[in-house]
Amino acid sequence: xxxxxxxxxxxxxxxxxxxxxxxxxxxxxxxxxxxxxxxxxxxxxxxxxxxxxxxxxxxxxxxxxxxxxxxxxxxxxxxxxxxxxxxxxxxxxxxxxxxxxxxxxxxxxxxxx
Amino acid sequence: xxxxxxxxxxxxxxxxxxxxxxxxxxxxxxxxxxxxxxxxxxxxxxxxxxxxxxxxxxxxxxxxxxxxxxxxxxxxxxxxxxxxxxxxxxxxxxxxxxxxxxxxxxxxx
Numbered sequence: 182x183x184x185x186x187x188x189x190x191x192x193x194x195x196x197x198x199x200x201x202x203x204x205x206x207x208x209x210x211x212x213x214x215x216x217x218x219x220x221x222x223x224x225x226x227x228x229x230x231x232x233x234x235x236x237x238x239x240x241x242x243x244x245x246x247x248x249x250x251x252x253x254x255x256x257x258x259x260x261x262x263x264x265x266x267x268x269x270x271x272x273x274x275x276x277x278x279x280x281x282x283x284x285x286x287x288x289x290x291x292x293x294x
Numbered sequence: 295x296x297x298x299x300x301x302x303x304x305x306x307x308x309x310x311x312x313x314x315x316x317x318x319x320x321x322x323x324x325x326x327x328x329x330x331x332x333x334x335x336x337x338x339x340x341x342x343x344x345x346x347x348x349x350x351x352x353x354x355x356x357x358x359x360x361x362x363x364x365x366x367x368x369x370x371x372x373x374x375x376x377x378x379x380x381x382x383x384x385x386x387x388x389x390x391x392x393x394x395x396x397x398x399x400x401x402x403x
Contacts, residue, residue, distance in 0.1 A: 216392075218340075225397040226332070226340060226383050240390040243295040276339060281330055281385065282351065284339040 183207035185277045190288030197267050201288060203260040203277030210258040213280050217251060217262050219273035220287075229275070230262065245271075267292045296320045296388050300395035305403055306374040314398045315366040316384030322365035323386065329367035330385040331360055333378075334397075340383065344369060374402050 189201040201217070217229040230241045230251040239251050250263040260277055267290075274287040297319040306312035316329060323329060331344040344350060344360035347367065357373045367384055379402045384395040 218394075225381075226334070226385075226394045228385065228392045228394050231392070238390075240392075242391060242393075281332075282342050282345070284341075286339055 183279075183283055185279065185283060185285035187275065187277050187285045187288035190275065190290045192291045192293065193267055194294050195268060195292055197292070198263070198265045199267065199290060201262040201264065201275055201277075201290070203262075203285060205258045205260070205279070208279070208283075210253075211255050215251075215253060215260045216278045216281060217260075218276045218278055219271075219290075220276070221270070221273040224273075227273070232260070264290070269293065295391065296386070296393050298384060298386050298393045298395040300382075300384060300398045302396070303399040303401065305401045306371065306378075308374055308376060308402055310374050311370065311372045312374060312400070313363070314369040314371075314382055314384075314400070315363065316368070316386065316395050317366045318386060320388070323362060323367045325362070327367065327386040327388070329360065329362075331358075331367075331369045332383045332385065334381045334383065371400075376402050378402055 184206045186204045193199050216231040219227050232239045232251045236253050248266045252261045269292050272292050276287045277285045299317045328346050332340040332342050334340040343354045343358050348360040359370050361368045382398045
């Protein structure tokens with residue numbers, strides 16, 4: 182069964198850092214672009230970042246550029262999102278997705294003092 | 295970054311037809327935007343219905359279809375059912391980054 186499982190969400194203070202992970206299984210991880218998408222409580226979806234199969238091409242939403250870094254470890258079949266300088270507006274459920282057609286259940290990040 | 299616009303809410307009668315649209319602040323939406331459409335119900339992850347403008351997944355009900363219409367991407371639902379009541383999001387590609395629309399709350403009533 183194809184599956185994505187996110188982890189790493191937590192409560193963090195403004196200005197802090199957090200690293201999200203996404204473990205993939207049931208498919209060939211190196212075949213696809215991978216993405217992070219977030220959803221603030223009661224709000225719409227926001228595209229965050231993506232990374233190509235080899236990890237050498239990455240794009241970011243303007244709202245996170247310079248603060249977030251997407252990466253992947255193909256040997257471990259894992260996707261990551263390093264989040265620095267966190268702000269209250271980064272509070273959201275963060276989803277990992279494969280080419281937007283397979284989604285995890287999300288991990289909650291709360292930025293609050 | 296581009297802004298993608300959708301109708302905030304629409305209502306359709308059971309068995310009726312409705313078209314949701316998705317516009318871009320940069321101009322006409324074309325096939326190069328590779329428009330995607332997602333359905334999301336409360337407490338669930340999004341589920342993609344349409345990709346690359348008009349392509350369906352095996353799980354996409356036949357009553358949903360995608361197209362380009364009047365410079366926008368469009369999702370048409372023909373023969374609405376109560377189970378179609380949900381939030382719908384479009385997603386457009388901008389030469390690397392993607393941008394979601396704000397979502398359309400569809401009510402079947």
